[in-house]
Amino acid sequence: MTAILEMIDVGKRYRRNWALQDCTLSIPKGRVVGLVGPNGAGKTTLLDLAVGMLRPTAGQVRVFGHAPRSPHVRARLGYVAQDKPLYRNFTVAETLKLGRRLNPGWDQESAEExxxxxxxxxxxxxxxxxxxxxxxxxxxxxLGRRPELLLLDEPVVDLDPLARQEFMRALMSEVEMSGLGVVLSSHVVSELDQLCDHLVLLSASRVQLAGDIEPLLDAHRLLQGPRENSPKIGPHTVISSSHTDRQTTLLVRLNGPLLDPAWQALPVGLEQLVLAYMSQNSGPATRLALADGGTS
Known part of the structure; x- marks a missing residue:
């Protein structure tokens, strides 16, 4: 499967602090990717590396199979930064005119429309x-650049609910019409649930989870059973746990069939999955091999 964005053991260090470490991921062509994680997890750094605004301290970044600063890449990428830098004294028409002058292949008609x-x-x-x-x-x-891959860094973080909805609707309309690939950074998981088909989860400057969303959800279960101090669940990996006086609830990654009848197995939602992995805020990245060829 063709990777539109690939990172291999990528790290970015500012003086003594690593903003991103040991980042390995491969995003297939045509996906709408939710890039999630808490503030300070490294989401903006990852996007800046992908568009070539930063150079990695370690590892390799490839976009369409090339280095991000390659002339083979620049015209095929679109980027909306979190602060949306625009010339405030320009009219909207003048802003579009500037876009036309700076970008070969600019689509003025569709931008105005x-x-x-x-x-x-x-x-x-x-x-x-x-x-x-x-x-x-x-x-x-x-979008006026007619990109093949659009990167957005928390584009709706400062918008009211109606403006957020209108922005997302416009974005999805473009995806449906053109098959545009999208990487959308956010720390609000509920906004991405109906929008994205691929997930990259950053926490503590590392990739904790990555892959197509449906296989990721299928690979996890929420188990509920009698309260136990040391629950025995066979080969499965416990991602998070909670307890009441009578009940233990575990979110687990499955490593085989569920055989113990004492445990009730429930499907996992995207927000539950993300919060569970975000709570594991230290240690090496979890690498989960998926049946469709995705990796984390």
Whole structure:
């Protein structure tokens, strides 16, 4: 399966502190990827490495099989940074004109149509737009390049719920029409549940989990049974545990069939899975081989 973004043992260090360590992942073409993790986990660093804004301290980064700064890559990438840097004194129309001048293959018609569809006035200055409107302009600029891979760093973090919904709707409309690959960084898992089909989970500057979401969920179960100080669950790996006076609840990674009738096995939701792995905030990355060829 073709990898659109690949990292092999990648690390990024600032002086004595590692923002990212031992990062190995392979994202297949055509996926909508949720890049999740707590603040400070290394999400922005990973995206900046992918677009070539940073160079890795260790390891290799490949986008479309090339180094991120390669001319084979630049025209095929779109990026929306968290702070959405735009010229506030420019009108929206002037902003699109700048995009046209800077980007070969620029699609002016679709950029204007996209902004008109979401009600962003082209004659208005960027500094007078609402936060949601500025986010839509940043998205239109990124998509006007006609990228094959779009990277977004917490693009809706400062938006109200309606603006967030409108942004996500516009993004998914583009994905459905063009088959665009997307890596979307967020620490709000509930926003990604209906949006993404692939997950990369960062915690403590390391990749803790990665792969297509459905196989990841199928590989885990929530087990409930009588309260035990040292529960015995055979070959399965306990990811997290909680207890009441009478009941023990375990989230486990399956390593075979569930044979003990004392345990009730329940399916795991995406948010449950992410929170369980985020609670393991130290130690080496968990590497989970999946039947569809994904790895973590």
């Amino acid at each position: 996209r902004l008109q569809r979401v009600g962003v006035p082209l004659e208005k200055r960027v500094g007078h737009l609402s936060g949601g409107q500025r986010a839509q302009v940043a998205l239109a600029l990124a």
